[in-house]
Amino acid sequence: MKPATRVRDIRDIRDVRYVRDALLAGVRRQPLLPVLLVLLAALSVSYGGFAGTANFRNIAVQASPLTIAAVGATYVIITAGIDLSVGSMLFLAAAIESSDALSGGPAGLVFLTVAAAGVGMGLVNGAAVATTRVPALVVTLATLQVFRGAGGHITGQRNITLPANLRGIGTATALGVPVPVWLAAGTAVGAGLLFSRTVFGRYLQAVGSHREAAVHAGLPVRRVTVGAYALAGLLAALASLTQTGRLGAVQPSIGQGYELTVVTAVVLGGTSLFGGRGSVTGTVLGALVLTTAQTGLVFSGASPYVFDIVRGAVLLVAVLAAAVRWRELVRAVAPAGGAPWGRGRTEPAEAGATMMKEFR
DSSP states (O other): OOHHHHHHHHHHHHHHHHHHHHHHHHHHHOTHHHHHHHHHHHHHHHSTTTTSHHHHHHHHHHHHHHHHHHHHHHHHHHTTOOOTTHHHHHHHHHHHHTSGGGTTOOHHHHHHHHHHHHHHHHHHHHHHHHHSSSOHHHHHHHHHHHHHHHHHHHHTTOOEEOOGGGTHHHHOEETTEEHHHHHHHHHHHHHHHHHHHSHHHHHHHHHHHOHHHHHHTTOOHHHHHHHHHHHHHHHHHHHHHHHHHHHTEEOTTTTTTHHHHHHHHHHHTTOOTTSSOOOHHHHHHHHHHHHHHHHHHHHHTOOTHHHHHHHHHHHHHHHHHHHHHHHHHHHHHSOTTSOOTTSSSSHHHHHHHHHHHHHO
16 A cells, blocks of 8 residues: 555544544534434334425424523523423513504514513512522412413403514514524524623523522622523513414413423423533424424324323433432532531532632
8 A cells, every 4th residue: 555545544534533523522412413313314204294394394483482482491490490480471471462552563662562571570580589588489380370360361361363563573584594493593592602601601500500609609699590580581572472473363372381391391401400500502402302202293193192291201301310410419529428518517618719719
């Protein structure tokens, strides 16, 4: 073999190994990606019309509101919180959009009002969680009832048809791509950059990883918590606008049970229910996997209640896996023969000092 040929072969082997290592690293970071690809391939083989462009477009559009709402919930869960009111926020935002006060108004004004209402709902949740000792589970369970009741009062539990100028956000296209898909993609990219490139994103992880240490480090824990819930409220309102725009009407059933689907997408994407760790990309993949599975069930002719079983089973498995990882982490960081962080008096202060050095 000539020397030049031998060098070329070595380079080719190195290139193959580099690509292989890159693919393996990508799979380790986002294990849901091969799951999604396998699911799409299996359904495409099983059902003739599944692999059509129209169906893939439909999956992307259907996944858009879930993606937007789940990205907002990701920020909350990273702080070791939870938001069970997201479905009710969707409904109340939709009710405000269809209210008599905004009837006939320009679309821009209506959308801004709904967005402001979403931020307001998120601020209510965040302020209650941050300033009281009441667990987020209890707070958002209460606001779930409050927001849904307020939405029912505004709509009178009636189906309300939206004017044409409010439907474009859910039905229009730009450059051949549906607007909801653009909004979901923009939300994911913006949220990912906010999480990975800003101080606020680092604070979110710090608060979720060790709240007491974050307090000792002097981080603005309350403001970070309120900000996470406010962002979740804003994105819930945006998800509501895309969903009602696509439906062309506001229905009393909007958002019912949606909180479980949102939490499942977030947890399935790798975000820990115990806080401190999460991925916007994983959440997007989680939303796509759930929507694809639901579409596959429709193609199979299965009962719609089967999706509830699948969603619940996925959430249960994800929670159990997270609990196992959390116990392993606690054993790893616990002092020899002692209690893990949060049970002693000195550990939070020491962790806070370490955290403060990191942020400096």
